[in-house]
Amino acid sequence: MSSAAGQHLLSIGDLDADSLAQLLETAEAFCEVEQRSVKKVPALKGKVVASLFFEESTRTRLSFETAAKRLSADVLSLAVASSSVKKGESLRDTVETIEAMGIDAVVIRHRSAGAPHQVARWVDRARVINAGDGSHEHPTQALIDLFTVRQVLAERAGVPSQGSGLDLLKGRRVVIVGDVRHSRVARSEILAYNLAGASVAICSPGTLLPDEVAEWPVEVLSDLDSALGDAQIVSVLRMQEERGSGSYVPSLHEFTATYGLTDRRAALLGPETIITHPGPMVRGVEISSSVADDPRCVVRRQVTSGVPVRMAALYLALSTPEESPGA
Amino acid sequence: MPESLLIRGGTVVHTASTERADVLVVDGRIAEVAASIDPPAGTREVDASGCLVGPGLVDLHTHLREPGGEEAETVETGCRAGALGGYTALLAMPNTMPATDSAAVVAQVLDLGRAAAIDVAVAGAITVGRQGTELAPLAEMAALGVRVFTDDGTGVQDAGLMLRAMQYARGIGATLAEHCEDESLAGDGCMNQGALSSKLGLPGRSGLSEEVMVARDLALAASTGCSLHLLHLSTERSLELVLEARRRGVSVTFEVTPHHLWLSEELCATYDTAFKVHPPLRSSSDVAALVAALCEGSVDAVATDHAPHPPQAKDRPFDEASPGMLGLEQAMGLTYEALGADVSVAVELFRVLSRTPAEIAHLTAEHDRVGGQSAHGGDIAQGEDANLVIFDPDGRIVVDRAKLASRASNTPYQGRIIIGTIRHTICAGDLVVEGGEATT
CATH class of the missing domain: 3.40.50.1370 (Aspartate/ornithine carbamoyltransferase)
Structure with a gap:
């Protein structure tokens, strides 16, 4: 070992x-x-x-x-x-x-x-x-995300998370949403979730997908609504404001409409779905304010x-x- | 009494054949080539047994850094490195500080070159300050003997300006050399764009950014009839584009570098800035395509893009570090090995490292050379200027960055065993390297 x-x-x-x-x-x-x-x-x-x-x-x-x-x-x-x-x-x-x-x-x-x-x-x-x-x-951020998700899953299953290894993460469906191209959190999460035996999908506008994404250990989804259907863990990435100025996406408004975790989209998620965000959140851009405060969103626990x-x-x-x- | 030198026992490499012969040099010229020469009294002899005796190498792409970058290299140290690498002439790139974009800077570099171990030819900038906005005084520089112009370091981004540069250069019989990278595509990229850059989180510099400018310049050259040389081509597709244009009669030549023949992008995986260069180290399939083209004889020239940098320019994060690597001292061995490391490639070895580069740089006897320099890349025959290299194909040397002649030490070949060594270099009849050691 x-x-x-x-x-x-x-x-x-x-x-x-x-x-x-x-x-x-x-x-x-x-x-x-x-x-x-x-x-x-x-x-x-x-x-x-x-x-x-x-x-x-x-x-x-x-x-x-x-x-x-x-x-x-x-x-x-x-x-x-x-x-x-x-x-x-x-x-x-x-x-x-x-x-x-x-x-x-x-x-x-x-x-x-x-x-x-x-x-x-x-x-x-x-x-x-x-x-x-x-x-x-950003390796410790990915560790924090897996650690937090593992704790939540253990509580729901009524088992101690201590000693559970990677068992609770195995086979889970993770969807990472947003600017994967520029995200260090996404790169670390993709490696970590794969290592834990989860399956990872990413959902981004074409300009914010990483180069040669076909060689990444992920499924690439373009329609967020359908991607959310079977997601057990949704990792929302921060959308840097400067990316919304026209060269990567036409506007932040259009990004929110197509790839933001809005109230409407949150309603597509199951009650057990865990939403993570590495912080700091930009409310109203990649995540709506009410979704940020939704009990399924564990951003505060991530900080802890x-x-x-x-x-x-x-x-x-x-x-x-x-x-x-x-x- | 005339100064004479006998090169005894080597294999002389002519333009299309080789022969076992002695070569007698008297007063800077080849006096005799014969199976066995009985030299006049007082003649110095150097041993060339087991060696190839060929024309001194000509590098189309050397950054000598002077003026302005003397901490990395000077004309003197760069020329010493060149001599140790078997070169007798270097074409100095104009991305100096200030840029070599005027007769005054050209004259300064030529002056420094006259005091150096080997010949220095100068490439002038195409645009003022290499800024890509207005034409530099090409004709004034041409009057001092400049025959090649380039903004190397970057390409001329504006197609309209490049068109006018070609129209103007054609009129004065000059060649334009292009660093092909479209900055709107290359952007802040710092390694080859692909799966590896994506994984490493480094911005990519795509093959496409090179190929787009290659295609553009080929179209411009076809339209103007200007003689075009493409610097350090690095992708399979770039080579296809050039070879196709040449079949259509476009006047174009191109070079590849030893590092693009030997090193691939995987070396960037540990963020070691020794491997950062523009254009970047490419995929292994691009490397294989370049080697195949070299071995098929379709490459015009191997040029070093010798780019010295001081430690503080390289001991930085990968995206901030200066691009470029040393190359003069290893280029011949690396090219010999890329060609198969067999003496049967001797004619080809000297074609890509000496004879064609000398043609492209306008340094052969046939050209109207200015400044009193001798002719390079000629045949090994009576009456030719004695610019020669004696290459030992059985020699081996381990690259040690602490022992390089360059002021800088940014070699990508640290610890590598180089096959084939330079035994002697003779520039205008003078032994500038003897037994692998610089004499100046």
């Missing part, structure tokens, strides 16, 4: 089913810490986690930093706006400088695809966790899951294979 312990977390593509299950189980174990009056465990005491966010993201950064602190790690946070990066320092120099301060893990968000892979090559011993790279991947899932990611990356739980 393989393990995520001691590994960089750069791409869901680097995981196998065992290490995916291990991450979910480890996150489940950390949920318990949330219930304590002192929300802290000493697991990473004495370790230093650097968070390097080269792209704005308050939510993901806070979630990672909270996770690191709950594990008793010291957190070194580089605010790019005030750093030497603004003065033209190269990514490599920035990373080598930070590593020279004796860090154990780097959490990196970058607007360029592959930046975390490059950083992983440049560091000597630190573990690298990808917190979102360009249009490539963020901390234990990122605790698991950090904990495993900084473990050696022998001492990790599940290895």
Whole structure:
């Protein structure tokens, strides 16, 4: 059985089913810490986690930093706006400088695809966790989505989600809607759901489908109404406003009419369908306001899951294979 | 007393045949080619046993970076790298800073070239500042000997302007060389567009963006009669388009690069910026098509697109890193291996690396060369200028980026074993490389 312990977390593509299950189980174990009056465990005491966010993201950064602190790690946070990066320092120099301060893990968000892979090559011993790279991947977001969906399915079935591995996700029908082309969340989710044995369909305007989509492990659907009929999990992607300015879709209004999860479309979904969204939501564009507040939409729970899932990611990356739980 | 040099024991590669012969060079010219030469007293001898003796290579596509990019390369270091690669003449690309778009910059680069180990010819820019909006003073540059014009780095995007450039260039007997990539299609793409770019989340640079401009320029060349050279073609379809146009009588030549013959897009999978180049490394089926065309003899020239970059231009995220890779020192071995790594390909090897490129760059004896440069790409025969390379097909060298002559180290071939090595390079009768080492 393989393990995520001691590994960089750069791409869901680097995981196998065992290490995916291990991450979910480890996150489940950390949920318990949330219930304590002192929300802290000493697991990473004495370790230093650097968070390097080269792209704005308050939510993901806070979630990672909270996770690191709950594990008793010291957190070194580089605010790019005030750093030497603004003065033209190269990514490599920035990373080598930070590593020279004796860090154990780097959490990196970058607007360029592959930046975390490059950083992983440049560091000597630190573990690298990808917190979102360009249009490539956002592995912890996909883990959060699977983790949240697994919990909801376990509650409905009246079974504990802890210890259920990937069983509850197996065979499920997932439909991912929206701008798949530019979405790092979609790339990570597609890999993760496939790894878990679910079947994935994507539904996008032709201009927002990824290139060579025929080689992706997904079914491609063009009509959202019919796609929703048998969906058990609907993942709604954020539609960036600038994509609606005419070069990818004629207008955001037309996008909403054809690919938005409107009230009418939500009525086509079964009562058990789970709706996820990586946030931040643009209400009225990819998802209507009332659907965002519908009990089937688990976006709030996804945010709550963020901390234990990122605790698991950090904990495993900084473990050696022998001492990790599940290895 | 005249300076003389005897190249002993090699296989001389003529334009259509080979022969075992000694070659005597006196005062920069070939004095004798014969089975066994008894040289005059005081003649230096170099050993060419087991080697091919051919015309010095001519690179149609070198970025020497000077002026403006001296941290990456200078005319001096680029020429040394060229000499070590078997080249005796390089065509310097005009995407310098400032661009080589005026007689003054042309004169500066030619001056620097005169002090370098090998000959430097200059390609001038087609448009002012390579901005693609107004014609550069082509005739003023032509008066200094410039015969090839290009905006390389990018193509001339405006079809109307390219048409007028061709009409103008035809009138002054110049060749236009195009970097074929339509920017409205290539956009911010940074690797070949396809399943891999899609998976990696990197914006793609499609084969289509190249082919659209190839097709456009072929139509413009057919209409104007201008001599057109297409730089670094990288897709199967581009080659089909050119070969079809040539059958219809269009005056067009094209080059492929060693990296497009040897490297494919899979190398980008780890986001290693050493493999970022424009046009990008393509699919393995495009690579196979280029190699097949080379082996069938339909490729005019192999040119390096030697593109030095300092570390800070490459130690960046993939989409931000500068495109381009080094190539001068490995091109001959890589071309020899692509052709099958057998001495039976000797004539073809020198056709694509020396004789045809010299024709395209207007550097042969038949051309009206300006600036006192000697002739390149000629036959190995009495009276010809002595620009020669002695290539050891049995030599092997492991590429080590720390040992390259270039100022930059952005080689995509780190650790690769190159089949065939340069033993000696002779430029205008001078041994500029002896025993694989630069003498200058």
